[in-house]
Amino acid sequence: NAGVTQTPKFRILKIGQSMTLQCAQDMNHNYMYWYRQDPGMGLKLIYYSVGAGITDKGEVPNGYNVSRSTTEDFPLRLELAAPSQTSVYFCASQGAANEQYFGPGTRLTVT
């Protein structure tokens, strides 16, 4: 049982490049979330999904897109990377008691 997995672990992008952060969970959870964590700022919700085919914006969605074609996978897309998107990104899925299970994170630097 792998829980929530994320790839890549680290990535450096140039301004204007695009990339997809991968997230997968094997717990059959319907709810999944993408957060970014900046130093001293806690976790900010980017996008979330309540099930396959259903996604919605969180607190800081600008510059990002998501899709949810299956229950297991919830990729996050950055189309035109900007320095302000330098952060650590966490994917999470939610269990039956509304507890969240987090992946190990992706550390992204945009230069």
Add this chain to the structure above:
Amino acid sequence: TQLLEQSPQFLSIQEGENLTVYCNSSSVFSSLQWYRQEPGEGPVLLVTVVTGGEVKKLKRLTFQFGDARKDSSLHITAAQPGDTGLYLCAGEGAGGTSYGKLTFGQGTILTVHP
């Protein structure tokens, strides 16, 4: 927008000391969760408190949910170096479109020196 203010932001103490971390809001939450995060890893759930006034104990950690479900505290007794980490509180919205979504505090970085 629901906000959670966590204090203190930094805490540096000696092994064996006691400490309390506070999490406050003007909003009501249906539940309050506490997470611990170690460097290079994702947050891991410690406890969920649901009922106003609820107290939960996890070995040397005591969690309390305020009567009005707007605030919470985490008390650690006789801190150990292994307690070092980032502690995050997170409130679950009370119904409507907030259901299931968590609002996180900015975190408390705890360092326990041997």
